[in-house]
Amino acid sequence: MSTSLKVRRLGVLAALAAGSALLRCGDGIGPTALSVALVSGNGQSDTVGRTLATPLVVQVTREGAPATDVAVSWSVLSGGGSLSFATPSTTDNLGIARAAFTLGPLAGQQRAQARVAGASGSPVVFTAGASADRPAQITPSGGSGQTDAPGRPLAVPFAALVRDQHGNPIPGVWVQWTVTAGGGSLSADSTGTDGTGTALVTLTLGSAPGPNTVAGTVSGVAGSATFSATGAHQPILVASVPIPPFYGIHDTYVRDGLAFVFAWDRGVMIFDVGNGIQSGSPADPRLVSSLVTSGGDVHNGWWFHNPVSRENRYLFIGQEGPGSIGSSSLGDIHVVDVSNLPDPREVAFYHMEGAGPHNFWMDESRQILYAAYYNGGVVALDVSGTLAGNLASRALDTIAPGAPSNTFIWGVQLYNGSLYAIDMLSGFWQLGVDTTSGTLTIAAGGNNVPERYGSDLWVAGGYAYTGTWGFRTQPGNAVKVWQLGPTGSPALVHTIVTPGIGTVSDVEVSPDGRLLMFSAEQGSSAGFHFYDLTNPAAPALIATYPVSTGVHTATFGTINGRLYAFGAKNPFDPALLILDVTPLLP
Amino acid sequence: MPHAASGQVPGAWIRPAGQAVAVFTQVQGIPGGGSLGEARLVQPMLMLDAGALGNRALFRATLDLEGWTIPNGEISPGSWGEGFMDRRHPHTYVHELVLTGDDLFGGLDRAARTGLSVGKGFVPFGSDDPMSRPVLRYPVNHHIAQILERAMVAASVRAGPVEFEAAVFNGDEPERPAQWPKLDRVGDSWSARLTLRPMMGVEWQLSRARVASPEHREGAGTPNHKWSTSVRWEGPLRKIPAYALLEWARASEAGGFFVFRTLLFEAQGSPGRHRVYYRFERTERPEELRTTDLFRSVRPHLDDQNLGITRWTVHTIGFGLSLWPTGGAIELRPFAEAAAARPRTVTGAFDPAIFYRRTEIVSLSVGLRAAWRMAGHRMGRYRDGTVHEPKTAGPHEH
Numbered sequence: 001m002s003t004s005l006k007v008r009r010l011g012v013l014a015a016l017a018a019g020s021a022l023l024r025c026g027d028g029i030g031p032t033a034l035s036v037a038l039v040s041g042n043g044q045s046d047t048v049g050r051t052l053a054t055p056l057v058v059q060v061t062r063e064g065a066p067a068t069d070v071a072v073s074w075s076v077l078s079g080g081g082s083l084s085f086a087t088p089s090t091t092d093n094l095g096i097a098r099a100a101f102t103l104g105p106l107a108g109q110q111r112a113q114a115r116v117a118g119a120s121g122s123p124v125v126f127t128a129g130a131s132a133d134r135p136a137q138i139t140p141s142g143g144s145g146q147t148d149a150p151g152r153p154l155a156v157p158f159a160a161l162v163r164d165q166h167g168n169p170i171p172g173v174w175v176q177w178t179v180t181a182g183g184g185s186l187s188a189d190s191t192g193t194d195g196t197g198t199a200l201v202t203l204t205l206g207s208a209p210g211p212n213t214v215a216g217t218v219s220g221v222a223g224s225a226t227f228s229a230t231g232a233h234q235p236i237l238v239a240s241v242p243i244p245p246f247y248g249i250h251d252t253y254v255r256d257g258l259a260f261v262f263a264w265d266r267g268v269m270i271f272d273v274g275n276g277i278q279s280g281s282p283a284d285p286r287l288v289s290s291l292v293t294s295g296g297d298v299h300n301g302w303w304f305h306n307p308v309s310r311e312n313r314y315l316f317i318g319q320e321g322p323g324s325i326g327s328s329s330l331g332d333i334h335v336v337d338v339s340n341l342p343d344p345r346e347v348a349f350y351h352m353e354g355a356g357p358h359n360f361w362m363d364e365s366r367q368i369l370y371a372a373y374y375n376g377g378v379v380a381l382d383v384s385g386t387l388a389g390n391l392a393s394r395a396l397d398t399i400a401p402g403a404p405s406n407t408f409i410w411g412v413q414l415y416n417g418s419l420y421a422i423d424m425l426s427g428f429w430q431l432g433v434d435t436t437s438g439t440l441t442i443a444a445g446g447n448n449v450p451e452r453y454g455s456d457l458w459v460a461g462g463y464a465y466t467g468t469w470g471f472r473t474q475p476g477n478a479v480k481v482w483q484l485g486p487t488g489s490p491a492l493v494h495t496i497v498t499p500g501i502g503t504v505s506d507v508e509v510s511p512d513g514r515l516l517m518f519s520a521e522q523g524s525s526a527g528f529h530f531y532d533l534t535n536p537a538a539p540a541l542i543a544t545y546p547v548s549t550g551v552h553t554a555t556f557g558t559i560n561g562r563l564y565a566f567g568a569k570n571p572f573d574p575a576l577l578i579l580d581v582t583p584l585l586p
Numbered sequence: 587m588p589h590a591a592s593g594q595v596p597g598a599w600i601r602p603a604g605q606a607v608a609v610f611t612q613v614q615g616i617p618g619g620g621s622l623g624e625a626r627l628v629q630p631m632l633m634l635d636a637g638a639l640g641n642r643a644l645f646r647a648t649l650d651l652e653g654w655t656i657p658n659g660e661i662s663p664g665s666w667g668e669g670f671m672d673r674r675h676p677h678t679y680v681h682e683l684v685l686t687g688d689d690l691f692g693g694l695d696r697a698a699r700t701g702l703s704v705g706k707g708f709v710p711f712g713s714d715d716p717m718s719r720p721v722l723r724y725p726v727n728h729h730i731a732q733i734l735e736r737a738m739v740a741a742s743v744r745a746g747p748v749e750f751e752a753a754v755f756n757g758d759e760p761e762r763p764a765q766w767p768k769l770d771r772v773g774d775s776w777s778a779r780l781t782l783r784p785m786m787g788v789e790w791q792l793s794r795a796r797v798a799s800p801e802h803r804e805g806a807g808t809p810n811h812k813w814s815t816s817v818r819w820e821g822p823l824r825k826i827p828a829y830a831l832l833e834w835a836r837a838s839e840a841g842g843f844f845v846f847r848t849l850l851f852e853a854q855g856s857p858g859r860h861r862v863y864y865r866f867e868r869t870e871r872p873e874e875l876r877t878t879d880l881f882r883s884v885r886p887h888l889d890d891q892n893l894g895i896t897r898w899t900v901h902t903i904g905f906g907l908s909l910w911p912t913g914g915a916i917e918l919r920p921f922a923e924a925a926a927a928r929p930r931t932v933t934g935a936f937d938p939a940i941f942y943r944r945t946e947i948v949s950l951s952v953g954l955r956a957a958w959r960m961a962g963h964r965m966g967r968y969r970d971g972t973v974h975e976p977k978t979a980g981p982h983e984h
Contacts, residue, residue, distance in 0.1 A: 246806035247889065264889075265806050297890070322808065322840035322890035326935030329891075330843065374891070408935070425935060453935075470875050470893065471618075473940055502878040521888075523878035552888060571886045 034067055034119035036060045038126070039096065045129035048166055051102040056083075056126045058114045059095045066095030072114050074099045079110025079130060105166035107132040132197075133164035135173050138218050140225040141198060149583035150231035151207045153187075155562070157200040160216035160225040162193050169197020175216045175225075177201045182212025182231065205231040233542045235528065235565065235579040238283040241271070248574025250320070251300040251359075251506075252566040254557030258341070259285060259566055260301050260315065261576055267292030268301060268317055270341060273578070274559035277341060282557075282564050282578050291344045293317050293334035302360040303338070304383065308367060313339045314347075314387060316369055318357035325408050325453070326425055329374035331356025335387050350391040352376050352398075359411035359456070361419075368396065368438050370419055372409040377401065378421050378431065380438040396438025401446055402426030410469075415459040418443060418488040422457040422466045428480070430488050444489035452476055456553075458516075460509040463536045464490055467504030467518060476503040479518055483537060493537050500525030506553040509533065510563060514586050517565055521550035528554055528567055528579065532586050543584055549573065556581075598638035605960045606630040607722060609953030611661050615927075617672055617880035619943030627655040629717055631681070633963075644686040644969065646707070652676035653763025659881070663927050663947045664726040664898040666871050668759050669885035674724045678735050678760045682707035686968045698745040701969045703753075706767060708966040709733045710740055710751035710779040711793040712814040713833050715965035720829065720854040720863035722923055722951060726898045727848035727869040731814055731835045732966065733777060733795060735760050737767035742969060749781040757798035757805070761885060771805060774798040777812075787821035802886045808840040827856040840890055846870040861906035861919065868899045873936035894934015900927040906955070917957040925949045 041056035056074075060067040070091045074083045081104035091097045101112050110130050115123040142159035162173045173193045177186050183206035191199045205212050209231045216225040243249040247264035254260075257275030262268055269290040272280030280286035292298070299320035305312050315338045321330030335348035355376025362369050367384035377400030381391060400407040401421060408424040419431040419440065427449040432441040451474040455467035462484050468476040478497050482490035498504075502522030509516050516531040516539050527547035531539035545565075552568040563585065567577040607630075612623035630651040637644050659665075659673035668675040684705035691700050708715065712731040716724045725731070733755075740753035756767045757775035777795035784790070793814040799807035816833035830853040838845045852865035873893040874883040906921035927947040929938035939945050 245804040245886075247802065247887065250889070299889070320889050320891070322843040323892075324844070324895065324934040325891060325893050327894060327933040328843070330840075471880060471941075475878065500878065502876070522884065571884065571888050 034060055034062050034070065034116060036072075036114065036116040036119040036121045036124055038124045041098075041101070042126045043128070045131065046103055047133055048103050048105050048107055048130045048164070048168060049133065051084075051100055052128055055098040055100045056112060056114065057096060057098045058116075058124050060091045060097070060116055060119060061095055066093065067091060068093050068095065070095070070097075070116060070119075072097040072116055074114055075112065076104070077111035077113055077125065079106050079108070079128075080104030081110055081112070081130075083112055101126065101128060103128060103130045105168070106130065107164075107166075107168035132168035132170045133166060135162050135170050135218050135221045136165040138162050138175065138216060138221055138223065138225045140216075140227050144227040145229070147230040147232050147234055147236055147583060148205055149233060149585055150205050150209050152583065153202055153204040154229055157187070157202040158214055158216070158227040160199050162197050162199065162218055162221075169193070171195045171197060173197070173199070173218055175199035175201075175218055178215045178217070179203070180213045180215050180226070182206040182210060182229075183208065184212050184214075184231075186214065203227070203229060205229060207231075209233065233530075233584050235530065235543060235545045235581045235584060237545070237577065238564070238580050239285055239576075239578040240569075241285050241576040241578075243269070243574040243576055245571075245574050248570040249552065249568040249576055250298070250570070251553045251568060252555045252576065253301050253303055254555055254564075254566055255303050255305070256312075257559055258288070258303070259557065259576070260303060262298045262300050262317065263290075263574075264298055265292065265296040266290065267296065267298050268315065268336065268344070270338070270344070271576070273557070273564075282559055282562075282580065285576070285578070289342045289344055291336060291346065293319065293336065293346050294349065295319055295321070295332065297321050297331060299331075300357075300359050302362055302369070304362060304369075305364055306367060306384075307365055308384065311339065313337055314383065315344065316360055316362075316383070318360060318371070320358060320374075321356045323356055323374050325374075326405055327375070328354060329356035329376070329408070330354075331374075333357050333369075333371060333381070333391070335383075335391070348387040348389055348391050350379075350381060350394070352379060358409065361412045361414050363414050363435070366435055370412045370414065372412045372421060374408050377407050377409055378412055378419065378440060380433075380440060382438065397440045399431060399440040399442070401429045401431065401442050410454055411456050413457060413459050415464075416484075416488055420457060420459050420464055420490075422454045424453045424455070424469060427454055428457070428464065428466050428482060428490055430484075430490055444487070448490075448492065449480060452478060455504050456507040456518075458507045458509045459484070461513045461533070461536045463493075465507050465509065465516060465518075465539075467507045469503045469505070471502070475501075477501045477520075477523075479504055479507065479539075481537060481539065494539075496531070496539060498525055498529065505551065506555070508554060508556055510556050510585070511558060512585070515563070515581070515584055517554050517556065517581070519551035519554035519567060521552065524548075526550040528565060530581065530584050534586055542586075545579060547577065551577070598636070600634065600636040601959065603633040603635070603957075603959035603963065604631055605955070605957035607953055607955045609660075609722065609951050611949055611951040613661050613663055613947065613949040615663065615942045615944045615947030616661070617876070617941060622661055624661055626660050628652065628660050628722075630655055631717075633682075633960075642688050642690075644688060646682050646684050646686075646968065647680075648682035648707075650677040650679060650681035650763075653679050657763070661949070662723055663925070663949055664869070664871065664900060664929065665724055665728065666726070666874075666883075667729040668761065669883055671874065671876060671881055671883050673881045674728075676763050678763050678765060680706060680766075681735065682965075684968050688969045695743070698743055701742045701744075703738070703740040703742070703968045706735065706737050707968065709736050709738050709753045709755050709777045709795070710742070710967075711777040711795045711812065712779075712835060713791070713816045713818065713831060713966070718963055718965040719831070719852065720861065721852060721865045721902050721904060722921065722953070722955075723902060723925055723949070725848075725850055725865065725867050725869065726871055726900060727833075727835060727850060727867065730812065730837045730846055730848050730869065731816075731833060731850070733797060733812070734966075735767070736775075737769060737772050739772075740968070744969075747783045749783075750778070751781070752776065752778040757800050757809070758803045759800045761803060768803055771798070774805070787819055789818040791816055791818075804886070807887060808890060810837055810839050812837045823855065829854045829856075843890075844872065844892070844895070846872065846895065859908040861904070861908070861921070863904045865900070865902040867902075868897060870895050870897045870932055873934060892934065893936040895932040896929045896936060896938055897932050898927055898929045900925055915959050917955070917961065919955045919957075921951075921953060921955060923951040
């Protein structure tokens with residue numbers, strides 16, 4: 001049998017089956033069948049709990065004539081109301097049956113029906129609009145419990161829900177707002193409820209740290225909706241993203257709402273934390289893509305925004321290979337093309353014999369990458385144009401400011417025309433930079449932290465802050481504060497010693513220069529530490545965020561006007577921690 | 587019960603044993619400088635050996651209670667491993683749990699005897715565990731010369747004086763006493779050991795192993811390639827029971843970036859109730875980032891960096907006196923042991939003279955060893971008849 005014939009036969013069978021089914025359907029189609037029709041009462045509106053003004057009425061006919069003594073079955077379909085009718089409910093001599101409809105407690109559309117067995121038109125469905133009753137209660141429905149800096153408006157407005165005695169939200173009700181504690185101010189004295197019965201108001205916290213409370217009231221309603229918030233210099237954890245434990249997470253680079261997480265043998269993991277490419281946010285980071293560069297050991301990076309080519313194409317990644325401090329290290333710089341963020345590709349590398357990169361800084365306008373190298377000093381690389389293959393020919397200069405076997409550079413930063421470098425072994429250096437040739441020279445500093453190993457650095461506002469690592473003759477629990485002289489030369493002016501930590505693993509100043517952050521590992525005080533830089537020469541501790549297993553690095557990122565700290569929780573149960581640190585801003 | 591002198595054990599037997607050492611150790615030259623003295627109960631063990639089917643089925647279980655008695659380890663200059671530095675770490679509670687089938691093929695493999703061991707314990711690599719050797723203080727090379735507390739499957743073939751063993755196991759070291767091997771890593775590491783026993787009392791072994799990521803439990807660490815060779819002798823020397831071990835081992839990590847070598851010699855003479863012993867050791871060890879507790883290093887690793895490599899030259903002498911008649915089931919032996927260690931920088935920034943505030947580290951230990959049925963026991967092998975085969979009166983009765 002051909003396929004087309006099969007299809008045709010199947011079609012005939014299907015048509016017969018459908019016809020048969022239609023004949024069996026319906027509510028008594030026939031020459032002597034009853035009919036029922038809606039007469040009145042449909043489409044009324046009233047307040048919940050009330051009986052509609054007009055009863056629900058149907059008429060039953062037989063071949064066009066009123067049908068008497070026909071049983072009519074009434075029932076409520078929705079809304080929880082009730083029906084009142086004669087018992088038994090039968091049609092009168094005009095074929096009429098009626099029922100009174102008392103609305104149920106749920107605001108909105110309510111339905112009831114009249115059903116006549118064997119009648120066409122059955123069931124007859126009535127609808128009625130039920131509006132909420134008078135305001136009877138007001139309760140908080142959102143925004144309470146926030147913490148932010150004193151004097152700052154809260155990120156989320158307070159929301160009060162106004163409902164009737166049945167719990168139906170009531171639109172169009174005015175809520176009166178009052179600050180009851182804390183001395184803050186409100187965005188309005190009164191606001192009206194919207195279609196969901198919700199009224200909103202935004203509190204600006206009082207200027208002093210401590211509890212703030214607000215009450216929302218409605219005239220004629222007993223009680224109030226009370227809201228609380230706290231004014232405090234305290235970071236708020238908004239997300240903790242587990243990172244695979246293959247040495248876990250080492251560093252994070254945040255820019256344009258993307259967080260580049262450098263996760264060792266799991267490579268670089270690119271998260272949307274506000275960029276929009278994956279609808280992510282700091283509270284809900286979304287993984288965009290990841291890439292394991294050659295050799296793994298993915299440690300740090302810098303996303304290059306090239307102002308000359310106007311491309312944001314290259315991500316530079318540092319590979320931290322094995323190393324022995326003071327004698328040897330391995331690792332390369334890997335260049336990844338991230339012009340297509342969901343599909344990053346490694347395109348180039350730079351190798352330095354016997355040394356490995358640790359941290360980067362870029363002079364983007366001059367398209368020069370400065371790389372701190374363990375056992376190698378500082379390397380300046382020309383990264384203009386298209387990058388491909390071996391970048392050995394791009395090296396502009398290399399400098400090892402400490403003596404041989406005494407140079408293990410942790411980090412570099414360009415500031416006011418000087419390049420600053422912190423060496424684990426030989427301390428804090430100011431390097432001169434020829435911005436046209438990239439040539440590096442020693443300008444000042446060095447051999448100035450003999451009692452501790454150096455760690456990270458940050459330079460801002462005429463001061464530099466450097467960390468310390470491990471145990472030399474003293475534990476690595478210090479942050480050194482350096483004042484930069486007229487020529488940029490550093491002079492130690494202060495040392496912050498934090499008991500209960502073994503290493504200051506990362507140091508950074510917020511973009512506005514008001515907040516100093518460092519991460520700490522080992523000991524009872526491991527975690528994030530935040531300092532007020534109102535006096536940059538003597539930072540004042542304002543908050544800590546303990547992480548008992550330690551934070552390996554900490555990075556600031558500004559997203560949608562708020563300041564966040566991205567921390568690498570390592571080594572146990574590695575995770576990317578994201579703190580909202582806006583409340584810390586002085 | 588086993589009959590230690592016959593080798594003809596027809597039925598099933600079971601043999602419990604145990605030991606513990608109460609010791610006070612005083613050390614001059616601890617991390618950060620200064621001295622430290624502490625009393626501890628170390629090496630508390632309960633053992634159970636059993637055999638059946640004419641010793642074709644063997645079982646060993648060792649319960650090590652150091653997790654209770656020395657949860658923070660014992661002071662031991664130069665010791666390192668499992669997150670401890672200059673303190674010996676406690677072993678896991680279930681130190682050994684091994685089932686061995688011996689002579690599996692009967693006469694099918696002619697004169698050879700083929701065995702298979704499965705369970706948790708020592709993999710076939712290197713020399714005997716220090717716990718069953720004369721010196722109380724562990725050698726610096728423990729993590730170079732032995733591989734223990736792993737879940738393993740080990741096969742062995744012995745023909746006359748030659749024995750070959752090979753095993754697969756999990757590379758991860760334990761991080762705490764209650765931790766079990768990571769079973770999903772079983773098979774990521776292997777070892778092999780060739781042993782030659784050319785004459786009574788003489789034993790030479792050559793071992794090779796590849797241990798995947800031993801110090802990072804999840805497997806991110808670099809593999810550790812090990813070599814070991816040693817010659818062990820025990821027997822009478824001018825009618826005095828004696829023992830000697832000469833050992834060399836090497837471990838390399840990160841594709842040879844880090845290399846650690848060790849050379850060790852130890853000997854003991856046991857005239858009557860007396861025990862006199864000496865050990866020389868020269869071992870290289872990694873200097874890792876320490877925590878705020880300078881006796882601890884960061885675990886798991888954060889990266890592959892260390893502060894350098896140091897070489898430890900250690901001389902240890904000791905004397906013990908058995909209070910109980912020699913050869914009995916119970917032994918009570920007071921002892922005194924002294925060690926002088928001289929650490930030197932091989933590579934890196936770590937300077938022991940600065941860190942310990944002295945160039946030579948000395949220690950003195952006095953204590954009492956109590957053992958029950960531990961005479962002749964060797965740790966590290968599962969079918970060489972440490973219990974049920976004839977032994978000379980060993981000098982290493984611990």
